[in-house]
Amino acid sequence: MSILQLSQVTMRFGGLCAVNELDLVLSPGQLYGLIGPNGAGKTTVFNVITGVYTPTSGDITFEGAAIAGERCGRITRRGIARTFQNIRLFGEMSVLDNVKVAFDCRQATTLTTAVLRTPAHRVEEDRVARESLELLKIFKLDHLAAEKAKNLPYGSQRRLEIARAMATAPRLLLLDEPAAGMNPHESNELMDLIRWIRDKFGMAILLVEHNMKVVMGICERVHVLDYGSTIAIGAPAEIQRDPRVIEAYLGGA
Amino acid sequence: MRGALAAVGLLAALLAVNGLLTGSLIPGVSISPYLLQVICLAGINITLAVSLNLINGFTGQFSIGHAGFMAIGAYASAYFTVTFGDSVRAAIGFLPEFARDSVVLLIGLGIGAFLASIAGFFVGVPSLRLRGDYLAIVTLGFGEIIRVFILNIDAVGGARGYAGIPKLANFFWIYAFAALTILIVHRIVHSSFGRTLIAIREDEIAAEAMGVHTTRAKVISFVVSSALAGVAGGLFAHYLMYINTNSFTFLKSFEIIIMIVIGGLGSISGSVLGAVLFISLTEGLREFAQYRMVLFSLLLVVLMIVRPQGILGHKEFVTFLTRRRRSIGAAPGTTGSA
Numbered sequence: 001m002s003i004l005q006l007s008q009v010t011m012r013f014g015g016l017c018a019v020n021e022l023d024l025v026l027s028p029g030q031l032y033g034l035i036g037p038n039g040a041g042k043t044t045v046f047n048v049i050t051g052v053y054t055p056t057s058g059d060i061t062f063e064g065a066a067i068a069g070e071r072c073g074r075i076t077r078r079g080i081a082r083t084f085q086n087i088r089l090f091g092e093m094s095v096l097d098n099v100k101v102a103f104d105c106r107q108a109t110t111l112t113t114a115v116l117r118t119p120a121h122r123v124e125e126d127r128v129a130r131e132s133l134e135l136l137k138i139f140k141l142d143h144l145a146a147e148k149a150k151n152l153p154y155g156s157q158r159r160l161e162i163a164r165a166m167a168t169a170p171r172l173l174l175l176d177e178p179a180a181g182m183n184p185h186e187s188n189e190l191m192d193l194i195r196w197i198r199d200k201f202g203m204a205i206l207l208v209e210h211n212m213k214v215v216m217g218i219c220e221r222v223h224v225l226d227y228g229s230t231i232a233i234g235a236p237a238e239i240q241r242d243p244r245v246i247e248a249y250l251g252g253a
Numbered sequence: 254m255r256g257a258l259a260a261v262g263l264l265a266a267l268l269a270v271n272g273l274l275t276g277s278l279i280p281g282v283s284i285s286p287y288l289l290q291v292i293c294l295a296g297i298n299i300t301l302a303v304s305l306n307l308i309n310g311f312t313g314q315f316s317i318g319h320a321g322f323m324a325i326g327a328y329a330s331a332y333f334t335v336t337f338g339d340s341v342r343a344a345i346g347f348l349p350e351f352a353r354d355s356v357v358l359l360i361g362l363g364i365g366a367f368l369a370s371i372a373g374f375f376v377g378v379p380s381l382r383l384r385g386d387y388l389a390i391v392t393l394g395f396g397e398i399i400r401v402f403i404l405n406i407d408a409v410g411g412a413r414g415y416a417g418i419p420k421l422a423n424f425f426w427i428y429a430f431a432a433l434t435i436l437i438v439h440r441i442v443h444s445s446f447g448r449t450l451i452a453i454r455e456d457e458i459a460a461e462a463m464g465v466h467t468t469r470a471k472v473i474s475f476v477v478s479s480a481l482a483g484v485a486g487g488l489f490a491h492y493l494m495y496i497n498t499n500s501f502t503f504l505k506s507f508e509i510i511i512m513i514v515i516g517g518l519g520s521i522s523g524s525v526l527g528a529v530l531f532i533s534l535t536e537g538l539r540e541f542a543q544y545r546m547v548l549f550s551l552l553l554v555v556l557m558i559v560r561p562q563g564i565l566g567h568k569e570f571v572t573f574l575t576r577r578r579r580s581i582g583a584a585p586g587t588t589g590s591a
Contacts, residue, residue: 050462076464084462090455092519092567093448101452104445105464111473114444115437117256125445168464 002061003028003204004049004080004172009058009068011041011048011228018044020228021058026172026204031194033219033236034208037248040225042208043085046174049206050082051075062172077105081170083161085177085208091150095141095160098149099132102167132167139163139193155186159193166197172204173197179211187211191218216240224248263432264425271425289424291536293492296427297485298528300434302512303521304481307438309510310518311447312474313454314381315389317506318396319482324501325372325399326365326483327490328409331418333361334491338419358421362430362487369483370476372399377475381468384457396506404498414497415490422491430488434481439521441477450474454519511549515556517563522570527563 004026011019019041026032034042047053049060051072060068067075081102090098107128113121136142139159144152149160158178165173175194179187195218198205209215215222216236224232224239226248232239239245269278274292276283283289305319334357341360342353380391409415441447449470452460461467490496508531516527534552538545556563 072461088456088459102463
């Protein structure tokens, strides 16, 4: 039983084929790494899964439902959350509000209850504030809750992005280069965090990453893309020995 | 309960000030009719600025068609009171005079707000798919389309303007609705819905990725903003008793934008401040009317260099003050106590 399945997914931009007939299967609770040289189409795969792009052809199923072509927000509410390669926090908002926004996608408050300040609305607001703070505590960001997101140090911004994605209560988490720009100490912490999230919440995680230490350290399965096509799938140890992967990264002899 | 008491208190205070200003509270004590008119127009500007700030400042969607929605509110409510005002009055003849006036005005404003919000919906749905400059141009165009459309309706006077509107709005109503607008926008901004609006302003792609239905949120905010502009238009019509489409050109839209930019996009108290400052400057510079726009452009240029986020920025007046005080308290002696 798979949680996410991509079959024969192709994404073309005019004459450029960014993703070519990609097959990808993710089981629940799996830590799956997606790697490849620059321009291999990794982020495009993320954008196709999350509905930023509609694939040119092919099917995407999430928990048995076809999601290709659905709106981004709808796919998030189905249970797929993501972070971005270049951090996209709500800079002027507080750290707490960043998480609250993501929580809001699961609650049904309307404009009228907000304007009338009904008791139900207040109860809901209190609940969201409490749960957001708990989530921040998990990510060791609670002491920064009132700070503006843009004023956080880089590593904390990365953590906040993951916390925000977690607030949408996903069953599949897509992380786009979470270790980018982190020092070795921070990336070690990140590895522990990702592993811990998977174990605690039992969610599947799809990881795009250039830091091979991170990928090989935590992923159970690694998928290698080059020019939009799959060149290898397997356990980290197998991938490291695969001649085609070595050629893609280092160039042919 | 406390809120209801505060509302009653505010309305009573407004009534008292209204009486004081017009001279009916204490005989012989009043202000000049000119000053009273300036104060009332300032109140209408507050409603316009705060409502526009909801879409421009908090949702981050730059609209320059606000005068169009104001025009719809003005003409629709005026048409109602002129055409059906007497029959409504006759139907509720058992009520005292001021109550009959109030009922007619409130129904008129309701109709104006409703039609303006419908127009806001039909303008918002196609144009809010656009971003930045494109949205600005399209809303500018729609604002002018609305004005030219009204200009060609003979039933409301066409190019002659619409005269003979009963004077139903006064200081009390104008400021009551300004207060209501501030309350509505304040509550929207400080709710979960307001958070999604600000998230859209900060990063629309990320907001959508967090499960926000961005198009719907933007359209709702645009519709609310248009409805409140419609109310302001209705008050404008029933205060001046004569309206002309020339009052609702894109220049009017620009004026409202200047107000919210001066005060600070994303600050309610900033919009109030901007609206009051704007009308004070325009009236204060009446003697130099031909240089007024030159001075305004200069003022804006200077503001953009010195304080690009507007006078209050994203902050509200209250937090602005408390922050100041705290920073002064944190560093005693460094702030000049001479």
